[in-house]
Amino acid sequence: MTGVRPVLVITHAPHEGPGLIAPGLDAPLRVRTVLDLEDARLPRLDEVSGVVVMGGPMDADDVSGHPGLAAERALLAAAVDADVPVLGVCLGMQLLALALGSHLHRRAATEIGFAPIDVLAEDEVLGALGTRPTVLHWHSDAVDLPPGATLLASTEATPVQAFRAGSALGLQFHPELDAGMLDLWLSTPDMVGELSAEDVDEIRSDGARHLPALLPSAEKMFAAFGELVRARG
Template identity: 60%
Template structure:
């Protein structure tokens, strides 16, 4: 029996999106197990060695909000164990922050809000990030930030968020959202938990920018995600 890809979600509307599309194209036959354990104080997660890969998605909570979400420590332990075991890992937004904290980085609460489509400064080549091209325009939706984990490589930054992406061995963390296509973004923008407190003009700008940006961005995002998924398939 093949080892599975485990996807950890923190909100029902923040699903794997284009990651799932890449799996369907490049990892046929690899089981995908999706779980939400952030509120489970006794979260029973599998050992990293039993996984083909690990994807940790975004969410509205902070990466160290253990009192409100007692399952987060189990996620961080699994992330650290996966990197040590050379399991392919993809952390997105909150998932990147959990990965960074698990590897010893500092978490900076309310460091600077970035919501909408804007470029990132690519600092180093990487199979997942490289297909997006130099200084790609991507979707941001976050307020917290992290430092760079020890012994990791900075992949991308912005002036507001110096660590926008990093590589640590088999793991890549992305503060921004390459998994989003028009359908998933429409779900986000229809979800009050995402848009409450956001200026309606900002939401309208996100919609308008998505129509211009996503048709060109999605094919390149899928190419980068394919590199991650192919590593998962090789381990399954």
């Protein structure tokens, strides 16, 4: 991988790392957390081969509380304009949508746990998951489809579960988790503080049932994103 530009991974919480995304990239990672920095500085787009923005518990439009979000949104908008491969997951998808002119709806629909999504359109990356995969949801905010974007997946509660906007793919759900990362989430107070013990047990049980079938498809999906990253170099 000598000479390969790194992939920028922006994180917002220590337990919400790239997970399965990282091995699919086959490239060095440059992980940054600028959430609460007034003077947030991120790498230039000519220094990276792709941008991945992970999840977090904050509202995507809370720039006053988390000023670094403004820099993230500016970078995402510039990345789409420059045709840089982008992957946004959960909060990352919401930031991507806002960067592209969409609107956030706070507490619009809480979805926590494993449930299917309906895949509505073909996509070279998302298509690896199939037409109705059961995935992990963990959100309460939602976004409108950005102008000009293609809606890729939906649920009744959250109409925009995935979208494609040029070089960028946004995912409201969490295909990046394996069993170990799910266990970490279920033992992290910030993640489960508002869940009952029964809720946690159900998510753990559903994970044991659904992850074995989901993981190979998720790995294939992230490898497809990795091919786009490698093509940029």
